[in-house]
Amino acid sequence: MGQRLGRYALFILIFLLTASISACSINPEPKLQWYKTFGEGTDVYGGSVQQTTDGGYVIFGRMFSWKTSPEGGAFIMKADTNGNKLWDKVFGAEEGAFGQSGQQTADGGSILCGTIRKSENIGGMWLIKTDANGDELWNKVLSGGRGNSVRQTTDGGYIICGRGDDHIKLIKTDAEGNLTWDKSFVGQYIDQGNSVQQTTDGGYIVCGWTRPLIDGWVVGKPNVWLIKTDS
Numbered sequence: 001m002g003q004r005l006g007r008y009a010l011f012i013l014i015f016l017l018t019a020s021i022s023a024c025s026i027n028p029e030p031k032l033q034w035y036k037t038f039g040e041g042t043d044v045y046g047g048s049v050q051q052t053t054d055g056g057y058v059i060f061g062r063m064f065s066w067k068t069s070p071e072g073g074a075f076i077m078k079a080d081t082n083g084n085k086l087w088d089k090v091f092g093a094e095e096g097a098f099g100q101s102g103q104q105t106a107d108g109g110s111i112l113c114g115t116i117r118k119s120e121n122i123g124g125m126w127l128i129k130t131d132a133n134g135d136e137l138w139n140k141v142l143s144g145g146r147g148n149s150v151r152q153t154t155d156g157g158y159i160i161c162g163r164g165d166d167h168i169k170l171i172k173t174d175a176e177g178n179l180t181w182d183k184s185f186v187g188q189y190i191d192q193g194n195s196v197q198q199t200t201d202g203g204y205i206v207c208g209w210t211r212p213l214i215d216g217w218v219v220g221k222p223n224v225w226l227i228k229t230d231s
Contacts, residue, residue: 147160148192
């Protein structure tokens with residue numbers, strides 16, 4: 001009798017241990033694999049990142065230089081699978097430009113959107129296309145305002161969202177960055193688009209924010225704004 005109880009207790013103990021190990025394997029704690037910093041000693045800001053088809057990563061952002069006057073530049077950086085920098089490129093450093101968001105394109109290159117100074121106090125939505133080595137193929141100033149998000153579309157062109165004249169801008173281009181159409185969406189008072197994606201029906205989904213005007217003069221707190229369009 002005592003031996004049977006002992007075996008039963010051992011069985012229960014093994015069962016509990018197995019269940020505990022299984023639970024840990026189902027819900028493991030995330031573990032840091034590595035981290036990297038870049039641009040030490042300079043003002044560099046990462047805006048977005050994507051894993052590339054070779055398993056590495058492409059990073060998009062902006063940098064500032066304060067040598068003579070505050071100027072900026074859009075940058076693209078390529079890293080390997082362990083986060084080691086392979087190359088980086090800067091665009092528009094003498095023109096007060098900065099990059100915000102990008103994506104690897106179907107040809108293995110990249111597309112980057114941001115803002116470039118069109119005149120002393122006027123910004124322009126900026127689109128830059130590069131090859132797989134980060135070398136510029138073309139760039140376009142599409143509209144006044146700023147570009148915050150870009151995605152390649154199924155027709156090989158690009159969809160860009162951002163802000164222009166204090167409202168959400170949504171711009172479609174062809175594969176060479178030539179303007180196809182330009183739409184504005186007016187919300188409560190001041191608006192901005194921060195992210196865009198093509199949807200399965202060929203249209204687009206945009207998220208950003210809109211801020212109301214209270215009693216005709218007080219700018220209220222921002223609210224999330226989601227916009228769905230057709231193609």
